[in-house]
Amino acid sequence: MNLPRLYHRLRLTVVQVRSLHGSSNVQQVETAAVAAESDPVSSQFSVFRTSENDPACHTDLHAGQYYTLPTAQLRTLFPHGLPYRFQMQIKTFNEACVMVRQPALELISYLKKADYSRPALRYILYGETGCGKTMSLCHALHFCATQGWMVLHIPDAHLWVKNCRELLPSSSRPGRLDQPLQASLWLKNFKTTNDRFLSKIKTTQRYVWTKRETTEEGRPLGELVDQGVARVKSSSDVVGALLRELRLQAGGAAEGAFRLAVAVDGVNALWGRTTLKKEDKSEVLPEELTLVHNLRKMLRNDWSGGAILTTLSHTGSLYKPRSAYLPMELLGEEGFDTMDPFVPVPVSSYTEKEFESCYLYYMDRHWLQHPHSQTEEGKKELIFLSNRNPSILERLCATL
Amino acid sequence: MAACSSSRAVRSILLNCGKYSRTPRRPAHSLNPQLLYRHVCQSAAVWGKNLAAAGPEKFSEEYIKKQIEEFSIGKRHLANMMGEDPETFTQEDIDRSIAYLFPSGLFEKRARPVMKHPDIIFPKQSAIQWGEDGRPFNFLFYTGKQAYYSLMHEVFGKVLAIEKRQDRLRNEDTTDIKQISLTGSRWMLKEELEDLLVETMSDHDYSRFLQLMERLVALPYSSLEEEFVQRFRQQLGVQSSKQEIPALQHDEKGVAFCQANGRRKTASASITLRDCRSGNIMVNGKSYLQYFPILQDREQLMFPLHFVGMLGRFDVEAHVEGGGRSAQAGALRLAISRALLSFVSSGEMETMRQAGLLTSDPRVKERKKPGQAGARKKFTWKKR
Numbered sequence: 001m002n003l004p005r006l007y008h009r010l011r012l013t014v015v016q017v018r019s020l021h022g023s024s025n026v027q028q029v030e031t032a033a034v035a036a037e038s039d040p041v042s043s044q045f046s047v048f049r050t051s052e053n054d055p056a057c058h059t060d061l062h063a064g065q066y067y068t069l070p071t072a073q074l075r076t077l078f079p080h081g082l083p084y085r086f087q088m089q090i091k092t093f094n095e096a097c098v099m100v101r102q103p104a105l106e107l108i109s110y111l112k113k114a115d116y117s118r119p120a121l122r123y124i125l126y127g128e129t130g131c132g133k134t135m136s137l138c139h140a141l142h143f144c145a146t147q148g149w150m151v152l153h154i155p156d157a158h159l160w161v162k163n164c165r166e167l168l169p170s171s172s173r174p175g176r177l178d179q180p181l182q183a184s185l186w187l188k189n190f191k192t193t194n195d196r197f198l199s200k201i202k203t204t205q206r207y208v209w210t211k212r213e214t215t216e217e218g219r220p221l222g223e224l225v226d227q228g229v230a231r232v233k234s235s236s237d238v239v240g241a242l243l244r245e246l247r248l249q250a251g252g253a254a255e256g257a258f259r260l261a262v263a264v265d266g267v268n269a270l271w272g273r274t275t276l277k278k279e280d281k282s283e284v285l286p287e288e289l290t291l292v293h294n295l296r297k298m299l300r301n302d303w304s305g306g307a308i309l310t311t312l313s314h315t316g317s318l319y320k321p322r323s324a325y326l327p328m329e330l331l332g333e334e335g336f337d338t339m340d341p342f343v344p345v346p347v348s349s350y351t352e353k354e355f356e357s358c359y360l361y362y363m364d365r366h367w368l369q370h371p372h373s374q375t376e377e378g379k380k381e382l383i384f385l386s387n388r389n390p391s392i393l394e395r396l397c398a399t400l
Numbered sequence: 401m402a403a404c405s406s407s408r409a410v411r412s413i414l415l416n417c418g419k420y421s422r423t424p425r426r427p428a429h430s431l432n433p434q435l436l437y438r439h440v441c442q443s444a445a446v447w448g449k450n451l452a453a454a455g456p457e458k459f460s461e462e463y464i465k466k467q468i469e470e471f472s473i474g475k476r477h478l479a480n481m482m483g484e485d486p487e488t489f490t491q492e493d494i495d496r497s498i499a500y501l502f503p504s505g506l507f508e509k510r511a512r513p514v515m516k517h518p519d520i521i522f523p524k525q526s527a528i529q530w531g532e533d534g535r536p537f538n539f540l541f542y543t544g545k546q547a548y549y550s551l552m553h554e555v556f557g558k559v560l561a562i563e564k565r566q567d568r569l570r571n572e573d574t575t576d577i578k579q580i581s582l583t584g585s586r587w588m589l590k591e592e593l594e595d596l597l598v599e600t601m602s603d604h605d606y607s608r609f610l611q612l613m614e615r616l617v618a619l620p621y622s623s624l625e626e627e628f629v630q631r632f633r634q635q636l637g638v639q640s641s642k643q644e645i646p647a648l649q650h651d652e653k654g655v656a657f658c659q660a661n662g663r664r665k666t667a668s669a670s671i672t673l674r675d676c677r678s679g680n681i682m683v684n685g686k687s688y689l690q691y692f693p694i695l696q697d698r699e700q701l702m703f704p705l706h707f708v709g710m711l712g713r714f715d716v717e718a719h720v721e722g723g724g725r726s727a728q729a730g731a732l733r734l735a736i737s738r739a740l741l742s743f744v745s746s747g748e749m750e751t752m753r754q755a756g757l758l759t760s761d762p763r764v765k766e767r768k769k770p771g772q773a774g775a776r777k778k779f780t781w782k783k784r
Contacts, residue, residue, distance in 0.1 A: 128690070323690060380711040384679065384702050387689040396695070 048357040048364070050100070055108060055143035062100045064357040069096040069142065077145050079189040080155045081265075083134050085394060093365050101132060101354065103347045104139040110343060111140065111307055116259060119301040122308040122339055124267070127347035128325050130391030133311040134265055136347055140309055144261040149306070150197050152246065152262045152298075154186070157269035158316030160291050164276055167284070171210075172237050176290050177278070183235035183291055187228040187242075197258060198222035201249055207241050209234045221245060240294040247298060250305040260306030262298055266313035270296055271335030273319050299339070310339075350388040358390070362397050370400040459522055467518035474515070491516065526598045547597040548605055555612050558628065562619045569621070578623035585633040587613065592634070643749065643758060648742040658742045662735030664761050667723025669731035673739035674715040681716040683732070688716075697729035704737040704757050708744055734760055 050065040052058060058067070069077075074096050082090075090096045107123055114121055125133040141151055154160075160182055170176035191198065198221045207215045207224070209231065215224055221242065228238030250260035264270075270292055276284040286292045299308055312330045314320060324330055331339060350358060359379060362368050372378045386393040475494060479486035482497045494515055502513040514521075529546070530536040540546040540553075588596070590606040601609075616622055617629060646660045656675040661668065681688040681701065692698050705711050716736065720728045737757040741749055752758055766775035773779055 323686065377706075377709070377711075381702065381706060384705070384711055385695065385698050387687065389689055392689065 046360065046364070048360040049097075054146060055139060056112075056146060058100050058105060058108065060102075060105065063102055063105065064099065064351075064353045066097040066099050066357065066361055069098060071096065073142075073145070076192055076195075077142060077151070078138060078153075079192045080186075081138055081141065081153045081263075085391070086135065089394075093367075097361065098135060098139055098142075099132075099354065099357065100139070101136060101347075103127075103132070103345050104136040107136065107140045107309065107345055108143045111143065114307060116305050119304050120260075120262075120306050120308050122299070122301060122310065122342040123345055124327055124339065124342045125309070125311045125345045125347055126325060126327050126330075128349070128389070129314050130389050131347045131349055132390050133313065133347045135390075136345075137263055137265060137309055137311050141261060141263055144259075144307075147259075149259040149261045150194050150246070150250075152190070152243075152260060153193065154264045154295065155189075156313070156316055157264055157266045157292075157295070158313065158318070160289065161269050161272070161274040161286060162276065162316075162318060167276060167278075168233065170236065170290050171234060173290070175288060176293065177276075177284060177288055178233075178236040178290050180232045180235050183239045184229055184232045187225050187235060187239065190242075191222075191225050191229070195222075198225060201245065201258075203241075203245055204248060205245075207237075209237065215241075236290040239291060243294050243298045247303045250303060257305070262306065262308045264295065264299065264308075264310045266316055267299070267310035267339070268312050268317055268320075268330040268332075268335060270299070271332050271338070272317060272330075275318055296338070310342075350390055350393070352388075355383065355388050355393075358393065367397055368400050373397075373400045458525070461527075464518055464522060467522065471515075471518055478515070524595070524598050545599055545601060545605070547599040548601050548609075551597065552609065552612060555609075555616060558625050559612070559616050559619065562616070562621050562624065565621055565624075566619065579620065580617050580622050580626045580629055582617065582633070585630070585635045588632050588634055593632070643741065643753065645741045645749075646738060656743075658739045660735045660739035662731045662733070662738060662760070664730035664734060665723050665727040665764055667720060667727035667731040669718055669720040669728065669735045671716055671718040671732065671735045671739055673736065673743075674717070675713065675743065676715045677713060678715055679712040681718070683718045683720060692725065692729060694725065697725055700726075700729040700733045701736065703733060704740055704752070707752065707755060707757065708740055708748055710740070710743070730761060733757070 048065055050062045050067050052062055053067050053070065055067075074090070086096075103125060107125070110121070110123065125136055127133055141153060145151055160179060164179050164182065166179070166181055168178040168180060170178045201221045202218050203215060203221065203224060204217060206217050209215070209227065213227065213231065213234075215227060224238060224242055224245070228235040228242070231238075246260055250258065270286055272286070274284050274286055274289070276289075278284055287296070299310070301308070312325070312327060314322070314325055314330060317324075317330065320330060327339075327342075327344060328336055359382070363374065368374055368378075370378070373382065382393065382396060386396050475489055476486040478494060478497055479489040481501075482493075484493065498513055498515050504512040506512055526547075529538060529541055536542070536546075538546045538550065540549045543549050587610055590601065590603065593606065593609070594600055613629065613632060616625065622629070646658050648656055648658050650656055658673045659671065660673070661670045663669070683691040688698065688701060692701070702711070705714065718732055718735070720732055722728075723731065734757075737752060740752075741758075744752070749758075768775055771779075
């Protein structure tokens, strides 16, 4: 691709962009353009992209711009974490570009400033459906990964409370129910993400799985995880043990110390209702599920050396009205009391600048094929029809 | 004296009324009692009846003249009764007063009391077309359609006259060619022509008549016969002049706003359109994205604003109730279009009207009929 010509073409779009904005936004665009031009490498790119791919260096200057996730890191970091439509977009565009947005920047700044000798802080990202909570969470996780943290990412807690085909009564506790398939799948993905840590961390206790299988004290965690992946029946208990180990050892003063980032997407599932039924057709409460029980223990702030990043999600939630998006509504009383105190981070629809950026990105990727959508009026129509909601805009552009 | 005259007026009103199940208390003055019982509202325009098939006149000319006199007197009495000026008492005022004085709960509008000019109520009839000796008056009587053929003769005569004039004036070589302008009017329909001539005609006859009139109009000096031609043309009123524009108001901060209503099926919407630079739309207190998750409904909301090109300019606060989601979207669209009228020029209003934005959709759910499963669906047909 002829870069100088591309640069000139994109300069024209910059001029167009400037003429569109109201006065308040012109300064932002100009500062962004200035910042882009000051860096000789990024001056090759346009207003909506930044070459700064390290989340730790993202500042307000980069707000509204897209940064690229390197493909190699993508597979290790997010084997299961990204939203489905975003994964399809990655496949189509052959690149993973994430927009740097204000909620993610806020979250990362909190993570940078937090004191990790104190109990873990809980952050809840909340907002209307399709505003970008999961994407902000993934951005923050990328930051944690680049800082060398250990990432414990539960992609969607709702998957654990519904559509479970196999519910086994727990081997360890009488009243509980196991979910072997979900647990083993999650353990596999966890292993992909955190392989390098698993050899260093050692177990502190002896675990007995069956009459013949045990895991001794002092064995590397990798063995524990392999045990769970291989022996599907006891995988839920393995998950519980793993969480306990990590809780005990995170942020320790030893030289193998690591920081733990617990990321739960759709945390309101843990305190909602389930659609699972026991054999006598009575409803299963969330606390009766081993996975949920252990995860709830993880979300208590009685451990230190890490952070708990969560998202509320209405999309997979059960028995909640469509208009519910606030923490109180989605978590319920019990959930709210458990999660309290937390740091709320609101996520809203695109601002004008972010919408511009998204539109230019789609234009750059030749995603908007309809000739009318490339005009000014087409853009106004897109703004109206989507009301700047990211997911609705994405679905709309996909049809054009 | 006054009581007597007013009672006579009331009676004359009653005489012209439609509901005629009861006989009048006193036989009317010099009228043939047999004729009285035939006073059913027979206006051709109202009933769409075939005039010529009614045959020669049932009401004599003096009778009709008498009726017209009585109608005008009755009109003045009615105006006095209602306390209004008899000179400027129009037909609309008469209708209003009759509806007030004789309130009727009947659903059939044609069965309600009516007081109209006798020309409307009594059908136009063809006079008897032959004299006492049996010889017809018109030379074209034996064609069967004498009015039609005499009209065609007349028009052709005019065509010939114009052509002769044209030949004469061509020698003098004037450049003063004037033609009749036909914009803003249309030819009479076949039904209207039948009404005028009091005679039936076929579609073929009507098309031949139109061809001849077009030929007349196409001739160079046809402006001489303009008056004759305009007799057969109906003026088309400009529709948008009848459109009501909601008033533009200003609130305390000087922001212009406008309120309008709209209805579709069972849904009714009322909106306030504000002229701020933001494009927020709130429906029943929720964002329109939340209220209308379906794209089609949002497109309906977008249509009027996009059509006039004012997408990001207005702030809409809407209340809508009744109907389903599509009906509510349609009601809101109509309300927004109406509110936009006060922000838009008259030319744009005409284009909006032609785009169908200002027309309220008359379609409602059709009634289910007995003997059928639905409005149109029939029960399974069994051959035996």
